[in-house]
Amino acid sequence: MSKIAIIGATGRAGSQLLEEALRRGHSVVAIARDPSTLQGRQGVTVQALDAKDSAALEKALGGVDAVFSAAHFSTLEPQAVIAPVKRAGAKRLLVVGGAGSLLLPSGQRVIDSPDFPEAYKAEANGGVRFLDALRQEQGLDWTFLSPSAEFVEGERTGHYRLGKDHLLIGADGKSWITFADFAIALLDELEKPGHSRQRFTVGY
Numbered sequence: 001m002s003k004i005a006i007i008g009a010t011g012r013a014g015s016q017l018l019e020e021a022l023r024r025g026h027s028v029v030a031i032a033r034d035p036s037t038l039q040g041r042q043g044v045t046v047q048a049l050d051a052k053d054s055a056a057l058e059k060a061l062g063g064v065d066a067v068f069s070a071a072h073f074s075t076l077e078p079q080a081v082i083a084p085v086k087r088a089g090a091k092r093l094l095v096v097g098g099a100g101s102l103l104l105p106s107g108q109r110v111i112d113s114p115d116f117p118e119a120y121k122a123e124a125n126g127g128v129r130f131l132d133a134l135r136q137e138q139g140l141d142w143t144f145l146s147p148s149a150e151f152v153e154g155e156r157t158g159h160y161r162l163g164k165d166h167l168l169i170g171a172d173g174k175s176w177i178t179f180a181d182f183a184i185a186l187l188d189e190l191e192k193p194g195h196s197r198q199r200f201t202v203g204y
Contacts, residue, residue: 014070061088073126078133098127148203154178168203
């Protein structure tokens with residue numbers, strides 16, 4: 001089993017990654033500004049810090065096999081995560097991505113579609129910047145998993161399908177994935193790597 005760190009471990013995506021990791025027997029370094037809700041969890045080491053504190057983040061990542069970043073893109077620049085991960089010597093970085101950089105059937109990016117909500121543009125643009133920064137990295141084994149258009153609370157079904165750079169749309173016209181099933185897909189990628197230095201996507 002691996003020792004993994006989760007940046008943003010108390011968020012909606014991060015908390016599901018933590019639960020899935022523990023379910024599979026991994027040990028977790030849970031990083032959050034206020035991780036008090038995780039105190040006392042077996043298999044969890046709590047690190048209370050702001051991910052913008054580069055030195056503290058690097059120290060917290062020492063000795064881990066892989067890092068999951070579930071931080072919001074609009075509040076954290078790519079190098080605030082990438083640089084400490086590299087300095088700490090973690091073997092892999094797996095990022096909870098965004099759907100904005102995915103392609104529609106027309107070939108247009110989701111973020112560039114006329115009906116893309118203005119309220120989500122800052123976060124989506126941050127996700128685009130993060131993916132671009134990863135693609136420039138030469139010395140880092142990274143993976144960026146984009147969710148479907150709707151990334152929502154819901155049950156853990158264990159069923160999903162994967163895509164590459166195009167938004168997944170179901171037969172019902174919906175594009176969605178729950179945080180719980182997203183976590184399964186990203187932990188599957190950790191345990192059986194298939195998308196080293198690549199972006200891929202998950203949906204129903």
